[in-house]
Each structure stands twice: as structure tokens, then as C-alpha cells.
Amino acid sequence: xxxxxxxxxxxxxxxxxxxxxxxxxxxxxxxxxxxxxxxxxxxxxxxxxxxxxxxxxxxxxxxxxxxxxx
Amino acid sequence: xxxxxxxxxxxxxxxxxxxxxxxxxxxxxxxxxxxxxxxxxxxxxxxxxxxxxxxxxxxxxxxxxxxxxxxxxxxxxxxxxxxxxxxxxxxxxxxxxxxxxxxxxxxxxxxxxxxxxxxxxxxxxxxxxxxxxxxxxxxxxxx
Numbered sequence: 001x002x003x004x005x006x007x008x009x010x011x012x013x014x015x016x017x018x019x020x021x022x023x024x025x026x027x028x029x030x031x032x033x034x035x036x037x038x039x040x041x042x043x044x045x046x047x048x049x050x051x052x053x054x055x056x057x058x059x060x061x062x063x064x065x066x067x068x069x070x
Numbered sequence: 071x072x073x074x075x076x077x078x079x080x081x082x083x084x085x086x087x088x089x090x091x092x093x094x095x096x097x098x099x100x101x102x103x104x105x106x107x108x109x110x111x112x113x114x115x116x117x118x119x120x121x122x123x124x125x126x127x128x129x130x131x132x133x134x135x136x137x138x139x140x141x142x143x144x145x146x147x148x149x150x151x152x153x154x155x156x157x158x159x160x161x162x163x164x165x166x167x168x169x170x171x172x173x174x175x176x177x178x179x180x181x182x183x184x185x186x187x188x189x190x191x192x193x194x195x196x197x198x199x200x201x202x203x204x205x206x207x208x209x210x211x212x213x
Contacts, residue, residue, distance in 0.1 A: 014152040022148050022162055025141045030169045032138035033176055036131040040179045043127035047186055050120040057113050 084177065094191045095125050121190050128183050135177060142170060 014022075098118050101108045110118070145166055154162065 012152050014148070014154045014158075018148065018152065019154060019158045019162070022145050023158075023165070025145050026162065026165045026169055029138040029141035029145070030165075030172070032134045032141070033169060033172050036134035036138065036180070037172070037176045039127050039131040039134065040176055040183065043124050043131065043183050044179070046120050046124045046127065047183065050117055050124070050190075053113060053117050053120070 091191060094195060095122060098122055098194060125187055128180060128187060131180050138173060
């Protein structure tokens with residue numbers, strides 16, 4: 001008589017280790033996303049600063065023209 | 071900035087490509103460096119420096135989002151393919167959904183920053199081309 005080893009069914013159930021792994025991974029992803037958000041805020045701040053510089057230049061140019069004209 | 075919340079199923083990593091942009095930024099960096107031959111006024115210098123900063127920050131933000139994406143993809147697959155105890159499943163699915171929404175919002179912001187950068191670089195590209203042509207003209211005159 002031949003003995004066939006019974007195949008174990010594919011484990012589709014998440015054990016506590018896997019649950020913890022997923023939980024920890026989501027937390028890590030969340031931290032990365034928040035880090036990206038912080039850096040993005042800094043970039044937006046630099047854009048604002050750059051736009052202020054541009055408008056200052058325009059305003060100064062207008063003032064110079066007026067001064068020359070007067 | 072837009073605040074469009076997408077459904078978790080729609081999550082895709084769609085960050086702006088950096089090809090071409092980095093080359094132009096390198097050009098601008100060289101313009102800023104001493105001995106470049108470009109005479110810049112202080113406001114011009116400041117504007118270019120700010121643009122270089124913006125591109126660096128954009129790259130850094132994209133890097134963090136790229137890292138997050140891989141984690142989220144793995145988590146999503148595990149949660150889809152395996153059954154989870156109900157108490158954990160709700161918590162994990164909700165947490166994943168929130169993170170993905172946040173991800174999408176930040177990604178939208180990065181893409182908007184990129185639009186700004188591309189527009190600003192295009193302005194400088196014309197200026198740089200003109201400056202290069204002028205330099206070529208000058209050197210030809212000197213010869």
C-alpha cells in the first residue's frame with residue numbers, strides 16, 4: 001500500500017504575525033506619506049516665496065518707471 | 071491645491087517623470103555657481119535658487135511617496151488574498167483606506183508642484199538658450 005502524504009490546504013487565513021506585519025507596514029507607509037506631505041509643504045512655501053519675489057520685481061519696475069516719468 | 075479624495079481602488083503611483091527636468095536644473099545650478107560667466111542680479115539669483123530648492127523638495131517628496139506605495143501595495147494584496155479575523159480586518163482596512171486617501175492627496179500636490187516647476191523651467195530654458203547663443207556669438211567675435 002502506498003502512502004500519500006496529505007497535502008495541506010493553501011493557507012488563506014492571516015495569522016497574528018501577518019496581521020501585525022500588515023499593521024506595522026501600514027504605519028510605516030503612513031509615516032512615509034506624512035514625510036512626503038511635510039516636504040511638499042516646504043516646496044509650496046518656496047513657491048510662495050518665489051512668487052512674492054516675482055511680484056516685488058514687477059512692483060519695483062512700475063515704481064521706477066513712474067519715478068523716471070515724473 | 072486640490073484636495074480630491076480618490077477611491078482606494080484608484081490608487082496608482084503617478085509621479086511626474088524627472089527626465090529632462092533634472093538636466094535643466096543642472097544648467098540652472100551651473101548658472102548659479104561662481105565663475106559661470108553669468109552675471110545675475112540678486113533677485114534673479116534668488117528666484118533661480120528658490121526654483122532649485124523647489125525641485126529638490128519635489129524629488130524628496132516623490133521619494134517618500136514611492137516608498138509608501140510599495141508598502142501599501144503589499145498590504146493591499148495581503149488583505150485581499152487572505153482572510154483576516156473580523157476585529158482586525160475592519161481596523162486594517164480602515165487604516166489602509168485612510169492612508170491611501172492621504173497618499174492620493176499628497177500625490178496631487180506633488181503633481182501640481184511639478185506643473186509649476188515645468189512652467190518656470192520653460193521660461194528659463196528660453197533665457198538659457200538665448201544666453202548660450204549670445205555667448206557663442208561673443209566667442210565667435212573674439213576669434
